[in-house]
Amino acid sequence: MNSASIINPATIQAYRETHFCVEDDTPFTLQIGQKNDALAALHKAAGVESSAFVTAWNPYSRKCDDETNAELQKKLIDELETRSLRFVNGVGRHPASDWAEPSLLVLGISLEAAKRLGRQYEQNAIVWCGAEAVPELVLLR
Template sequence: MTSSSSIDPTTIRAYRETHFCVEGDMPFTLQIGQKSAALAALHRKSGVESSAFVTAWNPYSRQCDDETNAALQKQLVEELISRSLSFVNGVGRHPASEWTEASVLVLGISLEAAKRLGMHYEQNAIVWCGANAVPELVLLR
């Protein structure tokens, strides 16, 4: 899902190349546009039809220090807990660089709620995973 955006095309390309690693009991990796049997199984096991991979790190791709990023991510996790949303910890990793960002896969969240969450934490994009278990890049700016 992309349309005209104020996000640099190089950044968008990096998002598309990123490996979105879901941790937990049965770790797996999501890639944009590639159906994930492991994600479909997690959706079934969790009784949900959708999920979203989100982070609070580096708002609007402004590089923040580790302490700031950790505080932002803690705030995101606390919000998810307060809203009784189930999630699995994860990390976004670009395969050609040292870049990583702590993230979460939020289970059972609607697309609109996931977009609002991403916008609240000033993110350029989220990764949306619908019932077809094919991760989609959703640009927020």
């Protein structure tokens, strides 16, 4: 964890506890620090070595209305499509609350590109998944 982060420690802890649900043909759930065989299989099938779980909802964890969030997410989807980046729909859900945010698992994106995307959409963090298929929380602030 980045001790210099300006993100509230409780928020960081909530991110670490979140279930990052990938809504692929065979749905699966990513958890921070836990190797995921379904993700490894998806990477292999897609011919990629990495992916990132990102969202445009609730910039900097400020609660926005559904209409604003939907517009932000559409901009993110449009950008990914313009850049010819493949993605799978998903949702981030905290297991102890009703919080949920529509998200995307972007396939084949580099760590630096994923961080830029997260910063562009004013996110506190992204979930990075490298060749080992172990999701990592990457703080952006």
